[in-house]
Amino acid sequence: MTSLPVLPLSPDAPGRRPALPPRHLADLDLAGRQALLAELGEPAFRAKQLSTHYFGRLVRDPAQMTDLPAASRDRLAESLMPRLLTPVRELACDGGATRKALWRLHDGSLVESVLMGYPDRVTVCISSQAGCGMACPFCATGQAGLTRNLSTAEIVDQAVYLAGVAASGAVTGSPPRLSHVVFMGMGEPLANYSRVVDAVRRLCTPAPEGLGFRNAM
Ligand code: SF4
Incomplete structure (x- = not known):
């Protein structure tokens, strides 16, 4: 029997130092966000306000967060919603029913997500x-080996970003609400178990704490 090449599985193992992205509210549950805001000298209810913008309204532009004091909007957004994904390329195919996105992460790594529209649902593959x-x-991805595990927020942010694309009506012939998630993009989800499980919690917890999916994986 031919043996397959052995490539590094987890750069998060002791002794390795992965380049972690900045902390984001999607890394934390609501209590964690409240604790973080207390450290920043902000009242706890700001956690719900920021979560409502991010998960409930799919808003990440501080200028649109008009219920926050104007003097602290930018600072709060920078502290709890740093940019994690920079769009590199977005492609539409299948007459606009499928949209592929290529992202650059903070350390230059590239990952992909796909939004797939059907007459009765919209699914994101992250x-x-x-x-x-x-x-x-x-698989071409597998031949290059593993760069690093994504953070919980990097996983969640793909779905939240593309939920906004679906809400804009950009997925032809489909309802505007993202309804399903699959973890079939780059990587083996069970090799990044704890962050993937946390991401599933964020995706399934009702808004404003999470995105409120009923159909993840
Ligand atoms: S587990 Fe998936 S992403 Fe990884 S090498 Fe196999 S097919 Fe590719």
Whole structure:
């Protein structure tokens, strides 16, 4: 039997120092966000306000957060919603029913997500790792090995960003609400277990704490 090449599985193992992205509210549950805001000298109810913008309204532009004091909007957004994903390329195909997105992460890693529209639902396929260590012989991602695990917020932010694209009506012939999530983008989800489980919690917890999906994975 031919043995497959062994590639590094987890750069988060002791002794390795992955380049972690900045902390984001989607890394934390509501209590964690409240504790963070207390550290910043802000009242706890700001956690719900910021969560409502991010998860409930799909808003990340501080100028649109008009219920926050104008003097602290930028600082709060910078502290709890730093940019995690920079769009590199977005492609529409299948007559606009499928949209592919390529993102650059803060350390230059590239990951992909896909939004897929159907007459009765919209599904997002998201990545859980930058690269992949599984080395499946048929897969181009696997041949390059694993760069690092994504943070919880980097996983969640793909779905939240593309929920906004769906809400804009950009997915032809489909309802405007993102309704399903699959973890079939780059990476093996179970190799980044704890962050993927946290991401599922954020995606399934009702707004404003989470995105409120009933159908993840
Ligand atoms: S991304 Fe999926 S198919 Fe590709 S190597 Fe990893 S586990 Fe295999």
